[in-house]
Each structure stands twice: as C-alpha cells, then as structure tokens.
Amino acid sequence: MTEWTFRLTLAGLDLTDAQLNALFEAGCDDATFSLERDGSVLGLFDRAAETQEDAVLSAIDDVERSAGVGARALRVAQDDDWLTASEIAERVGRTRQSIGQLVRGDRGPGGFPAPVARHGSPNPLWSWAEVEAWFQRYEPDAVPASGPKLSPDFLAELNDLLDLRERRRHSPDAPWRPKLAEALPLGA
C-alpha cells in the first residue's frame, strides 16, 4: 500500500460537530478538515491505497456517503508545500544566490514559476509543485526523490468530470445538452 497526499475542496458542509463525527465514522479518519475564509471546506487527506484512483475515489466516496452530511467533492488537488528561496535551494542542492539567478532569468532557461505568496516581499514563497516541475524539465538530476504524486493528467480529467457533474447539477435540463452529447460524445 502507498500513502497518497491530496486535498479535496468540498461543498455542502460547514463542519458542525455532527458533520465532523459523521465524516470520521465514514472513514475520513485519515483526513483533517478546514473551513476557509471564503467559506469553502477542505479535506486534507493522507490515504493508503494501491493506486491513485483508489485513493482519491474512495476519499470522495467516503465524504459523499457520510450519513446525513450531503457533501459534494468539487475539486481535487495535489497537496503542496510553499517554500522560500532558501528552502528551495536546500531541496535542489544549490545556493540561495543561484536560485535568485534562476528566478530572475540571469542564468538558466528562464520561465521560473512566479511566487504564490508574499509577492514583492524580500522573502516570497513558491509552490514546490511548480518549482519541482520546472527543475524536472531543465535539470532533472536536481529533483530529490519524493513520495508518490497524483498524475497531472489524472487530476485534470477527474476535475473536468467533477466540474461537469456540478454544472449538470445546477442546470439539469439545459436545452443544449442533447445536441452537445450528440455532437461531442464522451469516449468518442
């Protein structure tokens, strides 16, 4: 069994005690739940499963079948670390200065990811997922071994399906649907 780390964005929940206990009993004892400033709810999972599909789909199933909760999964994302340039330097075995040069494009191929937080401060933060992907392309030897990751294609397809499900839920009788299904059949 492998442990997969990811986060679900959830709708239909406000994390009352009753909801939390129902989620726990339904098998989400490997997740931590938060309510964000914008009202969205996150489930942060570390789920043991043979495959990424088993991990993510069983988590969605556990959440959505929790008794009396009525939650829906809206989105799945790989969980991510936010790092300073010094922490990035440590992970890829470079100096802080050389990371600065890559960021500014003074050296290397350019196109280094933009920071995700503390923009314009002396110590901005980067998404490790984005930085790691950049190194993977230009300097794969620098990328340290890490735990298993959800494949970006899997995530993209799953999130497209979740979007579609949500859209159909909001407008179940959209008049264009039969025509769309005929013109662009899924699986064609």
Added chain:
Amino acid sequence: MHPRHSKKEVNDVLDYADQQGFEVEQTTAGHKWGRIKYTCGAFISIWSTLKSPHNHGRQLRRWVDQHDHDADEVER
C-alpha cells in the same frame, strides 16, 4: 498557554500555532478535540481519536504555515 493534546506530535503543532498567534480552542465532541482558529474566521478541526498522529500533525502544520502567509499579505 493552549490546552494540551495528549498526542505529542499534535501538541507540538499546537505550540507552534500558538506562537504564530493562532487561537487553539478545546471543544471536545465525539472524535473532535477542538480547533485551530485564525483571525479571518478560518479554522481547522483537530481530532482527539487519531489514526496517525504524525500525519494529522503534518496536515495541521501545513495549514498553519499557509495561513500565516496570508497574514503577511494582509499586512502589506
């Protein structure tokens, strides 16, 4: 000083959150131990019954870090 959680790996993160200015609240109800609350109204729920104290601690820590960064952005 915040209320103590019986699992060290979780309690260590509560210490850290406390130092960073987050509020740690114990309101036990079933499997729930309490919450870490942030000034903007966001919170993360803490379990009392734990499958993996290590993973739960890591999930809490990551959340605290990412919300601490929000604070930096608001201050500027």
